[in-house]
Amino acid sequence: MIEKERQQLLDELLEKQKQGRLKPSDRFAIPCQQMPQQDAMERKNNVEEVTTGYSETQARLEAMRCLGCKTAPCVNGCPVRINIKDFITAIADGEFAKALGIIKENSLLPAVCGRVCPQEVQCQEKCTVGLKFKDVNKAVSIGRLERFAADWGDKQNEKDVPKIAAKTKIKVAVIGSGPGSIVAAADTARAGHDVTMFEAFHKTGGVMVYGIPEFRLPKKIVQKEIDVLEKMGVKIVRNFIVGKTRTIEQLMSEDGFDAVYIGVGAGLPKFMGIEGESLVGVYSANEYLTRANLMKAYKFGNGSDTPIIRSKKIAVVGGGNVAMDCSRMALRLGAEKVYLLYRRTEKEMPARVEEVHHAKEEGVEFHTLQSPQKIIGDENSCVKAVECIKYELGEPDESGRRRPVAIENSEFTIDLDAVIIAIGNGANPLIGQTTPNLKFNKWGNIIVDENCKTSIDGVWAGGDIVLGSATVILAMGQGRGAAAAINKYFAEKLSERSGDN
Amino acid sequence: MAESGFERNFIFGRVKKMSHKIIHKEQLSENVFAIDVSAELIASAAKPGQFIILAINSEYSERIPLTIAASNAEKGTIRLIWQRLGKTTTELADLKVGETIENIAGPLGKPTHLENFGLVVCVGGGIGCAPLLPIATALKKQGNKIISILGARNKELLILESEFAAISDELIVTTDDGSLGRKALVTEPLKEICQRKQKPDKVFVIGPAVMMKFCCEVTKQFDVPTDVSLNTIMIDGTGMCGGCRVEIGGETKFVCVDGPEFDGHKVNFDLMLKRLNAYKNHEQKALEQYKEHKCKIGLDKKTERKK
Numbered sequence: 001m002i003e004k005e006r007q008q009l010l011d012e013l014l015e016k017q018k019q020g021r022l023k024p025s026d027r028f029a030i031p032c033q034q035m036p037q038q039d040a041m042e043r044k045n046n047v048e049e050v051t052t053g054y055s056e057t058q059a060r061l062e063a064m065r066c067l068g069c070k071t072a073p074c075v076n077g078c079p080v081r082i083n084i085k086d087f088i089t090a091i092a093d094g095e096f097a098k099a100l101g102i103i104k105e106n107s108l109l110p111a112v113c114g115r116v117c118p119q120e121v122q123c124q125e126k127c128t129v130g131l132k133f134k135d136v137n138k139a140v141s142i143g144r145l146e147r148f149a150a151d152w153g154d155k156q157n158e159k160d161v162p163k164i165a166a167k168t169k170i171k172v173a174v175i176g177s178g179p180g181s182i183v184a185a186a187d188t189a190r191a192g193h194d195v196t197m198f199e200a201f202h203k204t205g206g207v208m209v210y211g212i213p214e215f216r217l218p219k220k221i222v223q224k225e226i227d228v229l230e231k232m233g234v235k236i237v238r239n240f241i242v243g244k245t246r247t248i249e250q251l252m253s254e255d256g257f258d259a260v261y262i263g264v265g266a267g268l269p270k271f272m273g274i275e276g277e278s279l280v281g282v283y284s285a286n287e288y289l290t291r292a293n294l295m296k297a298y299k300f301g302n303g304s305d306t307p308i309i310r311s312k313k314i315a316v317v318g319g320g321n322v323a324m325d326c327s328r329m330a331l332r333l334g335a336e337k338v339y340l341l342y343r344r345t346e347k348e349m350p351a352r353v354e355e356v357h358h359a360k361e362e363g364v365e366f367h368t369l370q371s372p373q374k375i376i377g378d379e380n381s382c383v384k385a386v387e388c389i390k391y392e393l394g395e396p397d398e399s400g401r402r403r404p405v406a407i408e409n410s411e412f413t414i415d416l417d418a419v420i421i422a423i424g425n426g427a428n429p430l431i432g433q434t435t436p437n438l439k440f441n442k443w444g445n446i447i448v449d450e451n452c453k454t455s456i457d458g459v460w461a462g463g464d465i466v467l468g469s470a471t472v473i474l475a476m477g478q479g480r481g482a483a484a485a486i487n488k489y490f491a492e493k494l495s496e497r498s499g500d501n
Numbered sequence: 502m503a504e505s506g507f508e509r510n511f512i513f514g515r516v517k518k519m520s521h522k523i524i525h526k527e528q529l530s531e532n533v534f535a536i537d538v539s540a541e542l543i544a545s546a547a548k549p550g551q552f553i554i555l556a557i558n559s560e561y562s563e564r565i566p567l568t569i570a571a572s573n574a575e576k577g578t579i580r581l582i583w584q585r586l587g588k589t590t591t592e593l594a595d596l597k598v599g600e601t602i603e604n605i606a607g608p609l610g611k612p613t614h615l616e617n618f619g620l621v622v623c624v625g626g627g628i629g630c631a632p633l634l635p636i637a638t639a640l641k642k643q644g645n646k647i648i649s650i651l652g653a654r655n656k657e658l659l660i661l662e663s664e665f666a667a668i669s670d671e672l673i674v675t676t677d678d679g680s681l682g683r684k685a686l687v688t689e690p691l692k693e694i695c696q697r698k699q700k701p702d703k704v705f706v707i708g709p710a711v712m713m714k715f716c717c718e719v720t721k722q723f724d725v726p727t728d729v730s731l732n733t734i735m736i737d738g739t740g741m742c743g744g745c746r747v748e749i750g751g752e753t754k755f756v757c758v759d760g761p762e763f764d765g766h767k768v769n770f771d772l773m774l775k776r777l778n779a780y781k782n783h784e785q786k787a788l789e790q791y792k793e794h795k796c797k798i799g800l801d802k803k804t805e806r807k808k
Contacts, residue, residue, distance in 0.1 A: 200739050202559050202604040210741075239606035241739060245542050267741035271753060278746055278753065278772055280779040287742035295563065295736065300783065301790060305563040305588055306736075307783030381775035428740050429758060 001031060006057045013064055024067055028129070032138055033062040040361040044331045047214045047298060050358060051115075056094075059148040063092035066140045069128050074142060077126040079477045082106045084123055084142055091145055097156075099149040107146075108183050109476060111154065111221045114147025116212060117473045118352050137353070154224065161231045165192035170490045173198065173257040174234075175242045175431075178206025180463030180475035180482075181263035182225055187483030188261075189232045193490070196235040196257075198242055203294060206265055207464075208472070210294040211286070213325050215332070216355075219293075243434035252458060259458050259486050262446060263479060266425040266464035272317070276375030277421070281309055281383035285322045285422035292329050311418035313337040315386055316364075317372060318422035319349035324356065326420045327364040338364045339414060343371040343391050343404040369393075369404070373411070375419055385413045425469050443468060452482035460486060520601040521555075524578055529660040532585040533628060534594045535570070541577035543569070543607045549635040550613030550730065550762055553579065554738040556604040557592055565589050566735045568632030568761075569608060579605075582631035582660070588787035595795075609738045610761045613728075617644040619702035622694055622725075623669075624650045624687050624716055626708020630661045632730055633707045640705075641668045648694060648701070649673070652687035652708070656680035688715050695723035703728070706765060710777060714770035721766050729765035731756045733777065747773050 013030070016022040036058075037043075037051045054062065072085040083102050090099035103110045123142045124130060130139025170193045174185040177199040189195045203209055205222040230236060242248060242264075251257045269284030271277050283291075288308070291297040295306035314335045316327045319342035327338045340359070342349060345368050349356060360366065367388075374387040390410035393402040427444035439447045439455035445468055446461040448454050454461050462478025464470055525537040543553060547569050556562040571580035585594045596602070613636050621640050625633040630651055641647050649669040653659035654677045666672050673690045674682030683690065687708075694701060704727040706716040713729045720727040733745040733756045740758035747754055748769035754760065 200606065201737065202556050202564075202606070239604050240542070241606055241609065244608055244739075245546055245606070267737075267739065269741070269743040271743070271746075273753075278748055278776065280776055284743040287736060287744045290736050290742050296561075301786060304561050305787055307563075307780040307787070309779070380778075381772060430739055433758075 003055060003057060006055075006061055010057055010061055010064075013061075027065050027067060028132065030061055030065045032065070033058045033141065033144075035141070035144055040358075040363070043215065044328070044362040047332055049218050050215050053151050054144055054148045056096075056152075059091055059145060060094060062141050063088045063145055065129055066092065067128055073126040073128065074123040074140075077123040078106075079122065079473050080106045080480065082123075082146075087149065088140065088142070088145055091149060096149055096152045099145075100153045103146060103149055107473075107476065108186055108480075109179060109225055109472070110146050111150035112179065112208060112217060112225070113473050113476070114143050114145075114150050115217050115221075116471075117143055117146075118471060119143035120353055122473070154221075161228060162186065162190050164190055164232060167194070168192040168490065168494065169194065170259065170494075171196070171255075171257045172486060173242075173251050173255075173260045174263065175248075175260065176200075176206055176263040176265060176463070177204035177226070177236070178263060178265050178463060178475060179208060179472045180479035181206065181261065182229065183476045183479035184261040184263060184460075184462065184483045184486075185229055185234050186232065187480060188259075188486055189229070189234050191483075191487040191491075193259075193487075195233070196237060197229065198240040199236065199238045200241045200264075201294065202238050204236060204238065206263075210290045211322070211325070213289065213293055213329050215328065216325065241430070243430040247434045248431070248438075248456075248459065249435065258490070259460070261479070261482050261486065262431060262454070262459065262461035262465060263463045263475070264428055264431060264465050265475075266469050267428040268426040268444075269421070270424045270426055271421055272372070272423065274373055274375065276377055276383070279375055279377040279381050279383050281311070281418040282375060283309075283418065283420045285316075285318070285326050285420055286425065288326055288420050289322070289329065292333065298333055308333060309418050310334050311416075313339075313414075313416045314418040314420065315339045315341050315372070315414065315416050316420045316422055317341045318424070319344065319346075319351055319368075320422065320424070321351045321355050322424075323420075323422035324351050324359045324364075326422050327359050328362055330418075330420070331362055331364065339416075340364050340366050341370050341372060341386075341388065342366070342368050344393065344401065345369060348393075348401045371404075372419070376413070383417055383419055385415050386419055387411055387413045425464070427465055427468070431465070451485035452478055453485060520603055521605045522601050523596055523598050524576075526596075526598050529582065530658045533582065533658070533660055534585065535580060535582045535631075536596075537573075537576075537578040537580050538602060538605070539577055540579045540605050540607075543605065544572045544577050544579050545574040547572040547579060547608040548612035549615070549639040550632075551608035551610050552632075552732075552738075552761060553581070553605050553607030554609060554735065555581075555593075555602055555606075557589065557596070557602050559603050562592075562603075563589055564604075564736055564738075566609070566732065566738060566757075568730070568732070569635070570631040571635055582628065584628040587784040588791045591788060591791060606738065609757060611759070613639065613705075613762055615639050615643050619645065620648070620699060621645045622648045622650065622691065622701045622704045623665075624652075624691055624704065624706040624708070625661075625665075626652045626687055626706075626712040627654070627658060628660070629706075629708030629712070629730075630659075630665070632732075633705065634661055634664055636705055636707075636730075637665065638668050645703075646670050650675065650687050650690050650694075651682075652676070652712070653681075654678065686715070687712065688719050691716055692719050695720060695725055701725050704765075705729075710770055710774045713765060713768075714774075717765035717768070717770070727765040728762050729768060730761045731763060731768070731773065732761065733773065734779065747776075 074084045087099040087102040124139040127139035296304040297308035376385040378384040391404040394405040397403040460482040463475035623637040648671040652675040745756040750767035
């Protein structure tokens, strides 16, 4: 469908609507608006964003597919309960500023969430339109519309700074600068508190900057959100490792912080524990992506001093979004062959359907029901091959996914020059080692109550350090919840105090 | 309440971009440099055995780990000593007093376990003498008797001899060519000391991986507990990337959060040596480019004239 045809269709639909003749059957008949994207063969040679976003006409057409269900089941699928129905109606009406305003009531990072949220298992899974077609891919593209509204807002060139309540003199420390921390910092700053954000790296944004690649989430989008925080008066301290530079105890007893939010993420890569995992050319996904994204190793020798091995044949182990990111980054770094090795089948992959689709389009070879059991090195201890074994699916395990069972004598080898292990992250032990009273569960995640409060008074936590490896939106939800709890806690304290006087 | 270093930082408005000014600089040998650089928060938190990660520039620089050779909480400075090898260490050596390093994060790693062991041998090789000095100094303060063995390829490359002399009960210097002290490798006197009537209670070795490997082979024969400090390739230094991983007694450990000090008898040095060389070609390329760039903008000439 070309833009002119789209415009014509939109005009017809709007006319019908004006006359009150627009029926659900008309809405069902609107074709799903495909996301414009860079050609696969072209994009695998650059780091520019893969998808380029809806045009206004496309956005309005897609929004008109929404039936406006009274019960709005989509909202129940959203971890932060965005008023989806209303913002989509606003887009259909061409009122984009209003749409963005509605989203921002609940989500601080629409440009990010519109891009990286797994909508197909959240809002879009519940969409009546998708259910009618018995295909979640035919649901209203809520995520793309969210992104459209956010990008439209950015183009208006005025990033509005939220209103700040009267200053309270309450000092809040936010540890980490990922999605949960950004929201926690913004919401506590909005309540008038004096907020300082601490980041261990020399750049802010957490996993959105070191982990998620540029081609999926442009870094300038994240930077804009950080800029807004600074405009709101949030102080940002980089190169500051809480637990090492100062402990939480010191921040509270010596530096005068009244509250602390811990949002340090799940930064401890898991390895498989197989032979050869320390050979040269074996990377954790974190290391590979950090070199490539944060340190811009794709520009090595031309604007970056951080090297990365430029492999010709590479295997990525895992089936999540991070495994897809690594595979696609490897292609952009010049790999000729990228094999994705996964123990289960594509159906069980935790990665988003869209990411799997993009990876395949770009030429990543999916090898499912296989997993490495040994990495083989050459005389210089560099990776030269990987020995794999084949699997079949057995009975479902406690996660409900069918358990992979190794097939005896099915070993085979693949020649390679690098392996990336992308099988997840554990909890980083740094805060635990230096905060004796903080309670952790057996996986090293911080234990919190329903308001994200930890076992220490005045300390809250959220995101992956609480949830294990989760999503941007869930981290955001927790940052919001924790901030609300922090604000409530101090509002009560302040009113008690004024009551005493 | 007294102002903490943190509060002072805010008052001076430096916290937003805690840039780190070079206060003092010296050249210890042809390729070894030392600076005192302002890093108030790190200086007040640093303990012997810990390290920092620095990136000269936020946009293009790589992140490299360097051990804290000394820290002065009062002045708010830390001392860094490094060897000019690749591009980043060369660029660092080209910085002058008054210039700044954009990013320094730390102190990282677990501090040295200090106690009164009794007789301690401290073995430093080349640039390894720098991180060894604060450890030896602290061990001396704990009441240990210190024998220091310092080794270098030649007289010019030996650093910190007088500093070690001041805190050692016995000091042995070795050079490969005999231009200073004994013409020997450090393993020779180490072995002799292990054979003495009073066997050492503990040995600390810091130096090139190869040297640490052979020292550990010696002390293992005599069953003397030996700690080594490893300096591997790192990015974040907080346990996030796993690039620094080493094999200790068959288990994977991260130098940044589990170390940098380990039981030397359990370290798989051969694998570590290979991992250290992972980017050798890249490093050479980057260094050549940097030198070429310096020629073009005339930086090399400026330094020439100054000499």
